[in-house]
Amino acid sequence: MGNSSSMLTQYDIEEVQEYCQNLFSQQEIVSLYQRFCQLDRNAKGFISADEFLSVPEFAMNPLSQRLLKMVDGLNFKDFVAFLSAFSAKASVQQKVKLIFKVYDSDGNGKVSFNDMLEVLRDLSGSFISDVQREQVLTQLLKEAGYSKDSYLTLDDFNKVISILFYIYY
Numbered sequence: 492m493g494n495s496s497s498m499l500t501q502y503d504i505e506e507v508q509e510y511c512q513n514l515f516s517q518q519e520i521v522s523l524y525q526r527f528c529q530l531d532r533n534a535k536g537f538i539s540a541d542e543f544l545s546v547p548e549f550a551m552n553p554l555s556q557r558l559l560k561m562v563d564g565l566n567f568k569d570f571v572a573f574l575s576a577f578s579a580k581a582s583v584q585q586k587v588k589l590i591f592k593v594y595d596s597d598g599n600g601k602v603s604f605n606d607m608l609e610v611l612r613d614l615s616g617s618f619i620s621d622v623q624r625e626q627v628l629t630q631l632l633k634e635a636g637y638s639k640d641s642y643l644t645l646d647d648f649n650k651v652i653s654i655l656f657y658i659y660y
Contacts, residue, residue, distance in 0.1 A: 523567075538563075539564065554613055554614070557593050560596065561592055584649075594610050600644065631655060635650055
């Protein structure tokens with residue numbers, strides 16, 4: 492499994508399904524494997540950051556540089572696991588976990604005020620000023636019971652995201 496000259500066996504498909512908590516049907520896994528093989532141009536069994544950038548939707552994403560750190564060198568199983576967070580069947584918790592990893596750029600399990608500010612900068616570009624971004628983020632953290640000096644774990648981050656959804660939805 493993992494290079495374009497091999498085929499997925501029923502066992503491989505079921506293994507990937509289980510690994511990804513059954514968020515994809517067997518047919519979807521076969522389709523994802525075909526896409527994986529297209530991206531894995533040198534049939535190495537993994538996808539490089541450069542190969543990911545060949546996907547226009549990925550390359551245009553304002554967070555693509557952060558996402559590249561997460562996807563560089565993924566084998567097929569990990570490729571499907573990464574994509575599973577984008578599935579309509581994925582739980583909110585699975586989606587928040589992925590978002591947390593995007594914010595936690597150094598992978599230390601904590602998100603700082605500056606980590607959050609950088610992502611907001613990536614997302615908003617020049618539409619709002621740094622001062623406005625800091626004010627919004629400071630207020631959001633305050634409403635969640637945190638300060639600019641707080642380091643958020645995944646559980647803390649979940650709490651902040653919940654407040655954000657409550658405010659805007």
